Amino acid sequence: xxxxxxxxxxxxxxxxxxxxxxxxxxxxxxxxxxxxxxxxxxxxxxxxxxxxxxxxxxxxxxxxxxxxxxxxxxxxxxxxxxxxxx
Numbered sequence: 273x274x275x276x277x278x279x280x281x282x283x284x285x286x287x288x289x290x291x292x293x294x295x296x297x298x299x300x301x302x303x304x305x306x307x308x309x310x311x312x313x314x315x316x317x318x319x320x321x322x323x324x325x326x327x328x329x330x331x332x333x334x335x336x337x338x339x340x341x342x343x344x345x346x347x348x349x350x351x352x353x354x355x356x357x358x
Contacts, residue, residue, distance in 0.1 A: 278302040310350060312341040323350050
């Protein structure tokens with residue numbers, strides 16, 4: 273068993289190489305998280321926050337919600353291209 277230096281969990285599968293220093297072995301889950309950068313982009317004109325994802329030199333919209341950027345809303349609406357609002 274190996275211990276991931278990022279999340280602290282034990283894993284027994286093949287390790288990923290951290291993109292932060294290109295030499296530290298990390299668990300596959302943390303490797304996937306490092307491979308996909310998720311961020312939000314707020315449009316004041318539309319009062320909408322877009323959830324953007326950079327993956328393999330490509331940027332795409334993976335979700336959105338109405339209102340200012342909010343960490344919990346980003347988690348809820350990531351991967352959904354619909355949002356409920358009142």
